[in-house]
Amino acid sequence: MIDAFDFRPLVKPRRIAVVGVSLTNDRHPANVIYNKIRLRYPVPVHAVNPRGGRYLRDPVYANFEEIPETPDLAVIAVRAESVPEVLAQCIRRGVGGAVIVSGGFAESGRPDLQERIASMGREAGFPFIGPNCLGVYAPGRFDTFFLPGERLVRPEPGGVGFVSQSGGVLVDQMVKFSAQGLGLSLAVSIGNKALVREIDLLRHFAADPETRVIAFYVEGFGRNEGRAFVEAAAAAGKPVVVLKAGKTAAGRRAVGSHTASLAGDHRVFSDALAQFGIVEAHDEFELTCFCESLSHYPRAIEGRVGVVTVSGGHGALATDILSGLGLEVPALSAALQAEIREGLGANVRPIASLGNPVDLTGSSTDEDFLAALSALGKSSEVDCILLLLLPYSPGISADLGARLSEVHRQSGKPLVAYVPHVEKYRILIEGFELNRIPVASSVDGAAFMVEAMRRCRPC
Amino acid sequence: MPAMLDGEREQLWERARADGWIPEPEALRLLEAAGVPVVRHGFARSLEEAQAAARRIGFPVVAKVVSPAILHKSDVGGVETAVADPAGLSAAWTRLSRLEGFTGALIAERLAGLELIFGAKIDAQFGPVILFGLGGTAVEIYRDVVTRLAPLRERDVASMVCCLRGARLLTGFRGCAAVSLPKLTAALLAFSRLVMEIAERIEAIDLNPVFCTAERCVVADARILPAPIP
Numbered sequence: 001m002i003d004a005f006d007f008r009p010l011v012k013p014r015r016i017a018v019v020g021v022s023l024t025n026d027r028h029p030a031n032v033i034y035n036k037i038r039l040r041y042p043v044p045v046h047a048v049n050p051r052g053g054r055y056l057r058d059p060v061y062a063n064f065e066e067i068p069e070t071p072d073l074a075v076i077a078v079r080a081e082s083v084p085e086v087l088a089q090c091i092r093r094g095v096g097g098a099v100i101v102s103g104g105f106a107e108s109g110r111p112d113l114q115e116r117i118a119s120m121g122r123e124a125g126f127p128f129i130g131p132n133c134l135g136v137y138a139p140g141r142f143d144t145f146f147l148p149g150e151r152l153v154r155p156e157p158g159g160v161g162f163v164s165q166s167g168g169v170l171v172d173q174m175v176k177f178s179a180q181g182l183g184l185s186l187a188v189s190i191g192n193k194a195l196v197r198e199i200d201l202l203r204h205f206a207a208d209p210e211t212r213v214i215a216f217y218v219e220g221f222g223r224n225e226g227r228a229f230v231e232a233a234a235a236a237g238k239p240v241v242v243l244k245a246g247k248t249a250a251g252r253r254a255v256g257s258h259t260a261s262l263a264g265d266h267r268v269f270s271d272a273l274a275q276f277g278i279v280e281a282h283d284e285f286e287l288t289c290f291c292e293s294l295s296h297y298p299r300a301i302e303g304r305v306g307v308v309t310v311s312g313g314h315g316a317l318a319t320d321i322l323s324g325l326g327l328e329v330p331a332l333s334a335a336l337q338a339e340i341r342e343g344l345g346a347n348v349r350p351i352a353s354l355g356n357p358v359d360l361t362g363s364s365t366d367e368d369f370l371a372a373l374s375a376l377g378k379s380s381e382v383d384c385i386l387l388l389l390l391p392y393s394p395g396i397s398a399d400l401g402a403r404l405s406e407v408h409r410q411s412g413k414p415l416v417a418y419v420p421h422v423e424k425y426r427i428l429i430e431g432f433e434l435n436r437i438p439v440a441s442s443v444d445g446a447a448f449m450v451e452a453m454r455r456c457r458p459c
Numbered sequence: 460m461p462a463m464l465d466g467e468r469e470q471l472w473e474r475a476r477a478d479g480w481i482p483e484p485e486a487l488r489l490l491e492a493a494g495v496p497v498v499r500h501g502f503a504r505s506l507e508e509a510q511a512a513a514r515r516i517g518f519p520v521v522a523k524v525v526s527p528a529i530l531h532k533s534d535v536g537g538v539e540t541a542v543a544d545p546a547g548l549s550a551a552w553t554r555l556s557r558l559e560g561f562t563g564a565l566i567a568e569r570l571a572g573l574e575l576i577f578g579a580k581i582d583a584q585f586g587p588v589i590l591f592g593l594g595g596t597a598v599e600i601y602r603d604v605v606t607r608l609a610p611l612r613e614r615d616v617a618s619m620v621c622c623l624r625g626a627r628l629l630t631g632f633r634g635c636a637a638v639s640l641p642k643l644t645a646a647l648l649a650f651s652r653l654v655m656e657i658a659e660r661i662e663a664i665d666l667n668p669v670f671c672t673a674e675r676c677v678v679a680d681a682r683i684l685p686a687p688i689p
Contacts (some may be wrong), residue, residue, distance in 0.1 A: 226584035229607060256480075256530045257663035257684055258598050259578025263606050265588045268582045271606040274622075275615065459618050 004197045005127040005196070007204045009096020011138060011186055013043060017064065017095070019075040019086050020045035020102075023055055029101055029146030030077035031055075036109045041142045053405075064093040069274060070385015073098040075135065075144045080104030080113055083131065087117055090122045098128040099135035106192050109130050118194040122247035123401065125202075133191025137174070139184055147171065159212035159295040165190060165219045169245075173217070180441075181433055182295065184209040195433045197222075198206035199229050206236035214243045226272060234256035234276040239294035239456045243281045244269055277458035286448055289291045292438045294447035297414040300457035303327040305450055306382035309365055309371050310396075314388040314418075314443060315357030321447040322386070327454060332356045335413035336379050343371025358380075365395030366403060373404055377411030385448055387417040388443065389418055391428055401431025408437060414453060418446040469573070475685040478527045483565055490666070493653035497678045498648055498670075506552045510545055511639045512566040519543045520549045521525055523680075530682070533596065535559075537565055541569070547549035570679055573632030573638055574668035575627055576604065577598035577647060579654040581686070587658045591619045593628065594609065594667040601625075609658075611651040616644040629671070636672040646676040662686045 002258050016037055020030035022334050030047075037045040038058070047055050052062035064074075064452055074090045076083060080102050082374035098400060114131065121128050122128075129135050135144030139157040153175040161184060162413075177184065185208060198216055205211040221229060233240040242322055242427035244266070264388050267318040273280045279294065283289035303329055307317040319329045330342075337354040344352055344360070353359045358376070369387070376385050388402070389396070408415045420431050421441035432439045440446035471489075477480040481489070484502040491497045501512030502525065513520045524537035532538050538556055539551040548566075555564050576594030585608055592604025594659055605622040607615045617640070620629050631637035646669070654664065665682040 044596065062578070221584040223583055224586050226582075229587050230585075230608070257578075257580070257682065259580050259663045260663040260669060260684075261579050261599060262592075262602060262604050263582070263588055265582070268585055268588050268606050271584055271622075272588075272608050275607050275618075405476065424633045444583075459622065 005200060006096065006124070007127060009072035010099070010127060010196075011131065011204070012141065013071070013096070015069060015071040016045045016073045016075060016142060017048050017071040018045060018075045018077070019048040021049050021060060023049065023051065023053055023060065028077070032146045032148060033075055033077065033101070033144055036190070036192055037142055040149055041140075042141050043204045048074075049241070054306060064089040064095065067093075072093050074098040075101065077101040077146065080110060080131070084117055085115075087120050087126070087128070091120070091126050097126065097222050098130075099133070100130035100143065100435055101133065101146060101192075102126050102130075103132040103134060106195065107130045107440065114192060114194045117421050121195040127196050128194075129188060129196050130191045132169060136189075136191035137170075143173070145189075153178045155187075156183040157210075159185060159210065159428060160291050161185045161201070161208065161211035161213070162187040162214055162215045162217075162291075163190060163201045163205075164188070164217040165193065165198075165313060166190065166217060169217045173287065176448070177283055177291070180288050180292050181290050181429075181439075185212075197225070199232050202229065202236060204231050206232075206238060207296060211238065213239050213241060215243075215291050217243045217244055217245070217287075226269065226393060230272050230276040230278060233278045234364075234458070238251075239279060239298050241281055241287060241290045241294065241452075241454075242273055243287045246439065249443050256266065269394060272315075274455075274459040276457060277354065279452055279455045285445070288354040289440065289445050289448035290455075292440075293414075293416065293452040294456060296410055296436055296438050297453055298456070299414075299453070300450065301383045301414060301450075301453045303384070303450070303454040304330050304382045305386065306332070306376040306379075306385045307384060308369070308376070309357050309359050309388040310321075310362055310390050310393060311388065312353070312357075312359050314390065315359050316435075318386060318388055318418075318443050318447060319357060319445065321444050321451065325451045326448060327447075329356055332347035332358070332381055332382060335380055336375060340372050341374045343375060344368050363395065365398050366397050368395075369400060370403060370407055372409050373415070374410075377407055379415045382413075384416070384453065386412045386446055389417055389419045389428075389447070391419065391425055392456070395442070396428075398427045398431060399438065401428060405435030405437050414450075416440065416446050416449045418443055465553065472685060475683070476688055478521065481683040481685065482527065482562075483523065483668060483681060485564075486524060486677070488685045489683070490650070490653065490678055493656070495653065495666075495678060496642075496676060497681070498567045498570060500565055502563055503566055505564040506549060509548055509552055509564055509566050511547070513542070513548055516566065516568050518545075519569045521553060521569050521679075522548065522550070522564045524555045524558050524561060524565050525565055526558060527562070528539040528561035529558060547598055558670065562678065565684065567679065570670040570677060572624055572634075572670035572672035572677075574642075575629075575671050575676075577650050577664075577666040577669050578604075579650070579664040581662060583657060589647070589653050589654065591616075592623055593625050594669060598667060609651050609653050611648055613644060613648065616640070616647050636673040638672055642674070642676045643671055646678075660686055
């Protein structure tokens with residue numbers, strides 16, 4: 001863990017050098033990275049290869065001294081043995097940081113080489129990501145992934161800062177975030193995390209105004225590193241979501257101790273997250289739902305949910321799922337029910353059932369939703385509203401999302417919607433999402449979005 | 460009981476590292492000195508000492524073998540849970556004295572109440588961790604436990620209680636009185652302070668069972684495993 005790294009060159013470089021660009025092999029990772037930055041991003045990029053020469057009419061610099069202007073960021077994709085020399089050049093030239101894509105370090109029996117570059121970085125105050133990683137994806141600015149752009153699903157700029165120990169999980173999670181319409185402030189694959197580790201990026205994201213939720217995929221921490229991480233996450237002032245995989249091999253088990261046998265690595269990890277108000281996701285689906293929800297609603301709720309639906313069946317299904325998660329769907333008071341009923345249209349008033357779930361029936365119109373959500377928004381009987389919207393009814397207009405968002409902004413009470421994600425409902429969905437109301441593509445997804453808000457407080 | 464002298468304490472840890480655990484009488488003393496309530500007990504090296512301890516504590520008593528060779532006492536018949544009178548104690552003494560490595564017996568008050576477990580371990584990723592849950596011999600069957608990073612704060616205790624599936628056993632259920640939350644909190648916080656103090660020296664601790672009632676929370680059995688020699 002490093003106190004004083006300046007991450008600006010790593011996340012907002014004004015000039016990039018890609019080291020290892022091959023003059024003969026277009027599919028070399030360095031070439032893929034060089035080409036994508038050169039062709040698709042606004043930032044100037046230079047190719048470096050000790051042999052010099054030209055690549056596709058562009059100059060190839062033999063070393064960092066030859067580059068006319070100092071790059072902020074070096075992307076290094078050379079053989080592991082050559083990495084220390086490249087790092088030394090970067091440090092001499094005053095480069096601000098590096099992404100080391102190359103493998104061949106601790107993961108393949110060379111911890112010595114990894115320790116050597118880590119201590120070079122530490123001594124020079126030179127931050128680098130990796131080695132053995134995909135590096136950084138900064139939407140609209142640049143990325144260092146050695147994967148052709150056309151093969152990636154690329155989320156828009158947005159509020160999620162994501163850090164992954166696995167490059168593969170990161171790329172796949174970008175697909176899931178995109179499908180949810182969830183944007184990224186920055187995504188980082190940290191690979192062997194020789195120097196820059198989760199906690200460093202946690203601190204960066206905590207201070208970054210573009211990031212609203214900080215998410216992690218973690219396989220394991222080093223000695224006592226977990227404690228420092230949860231303490232820093234609790235102090236971040238933003239929701240932190242963690243997806244933890246695997247059970248790390250964390251030392252030997254004490255023979256004959258109940259405690260050592262019961263308090264396994266995963267139990268301790270999971271309980272520590274809860275203790276510090278960090279939201280644990282159990283799978284990629286939860287991770288996506290939690291990030292979506294918490295990027296809109298960073299405050300914790302107790303979890304008393306008002307369910308509003310056009311279909312009795314969906315109301316019952318949602319209630320089952322919410323109860324299974326330990327959330328409450330409290331019966332509404334007679335006074336609140338009367339207030340809701342008063343606001344309903346003449347068609348719906350006699351047939352709606354308002355006990356919670358509030359079933360407005362298939363005859364409902366925009367005005368009925370506005371009346372129900374307005375009353376629930378003002379009431380202290382629920383602290384969150386789940387709207388199950390099956391837009392089959394002709395009384396529901398494309399403007400509903402925008403109109404409900406105004407009601408929601410008046411009360412400030414979190415509102416989560418479920419709308420089936422098919423193309424013909426896109427305009428309705430965008431009416432919610434562009435007005436900052438999260439929309440789930442399934443009933444359980446919507447329930448998880450509510451659950452996220454309950455989990456983001458210390459247990 | 461007087462607090463341990465520093466020199467005595469050093470000897471205790473040194474012997475424990477060689478044996479693999481701290482003998483129960485010393486483990487109970489360590490806890491008591493740290494303010495963790497422990498069962499009224501006496502360590503007896505002879506039947507006469509045992510009878511005197513039992514008279515002092517009052518029958519019925521529990522008699523447990525003390526032996527550096529026996530970690531799991533109940534597995535080898537090393538715990539006599541219902542010693543009713545002096546004759547019973549003589550018979551129990553005879554049985555216990557035949558067990559491997561017998562150095563004496565711990566004579567203790569017979570307790571009732573809800574059986575809980577307090578535990579501690581040094582986790583590789585998180586350092587000292589406190590475990591709490593429903594205890595007794597079936598602790599590894601039900602696995603109804605929860606952990607928190609040490610040191611515990613007062614509010615951690617309430618949150619651990621409500622995280623248990625069996626929380627209602629502690630908060631009152633069908634005529635069973637609730638256990639005293641203030642006594643439970645005091646015992647757990649004292650335990651947590653001790654764990655922080657000796658974190659460098661231990662690998663794991665089991666206090667199981669800890670008997671809790673509406674009046675008190677008392678440790679009845681203690682197992683302290685020292686950190687392996689580096």
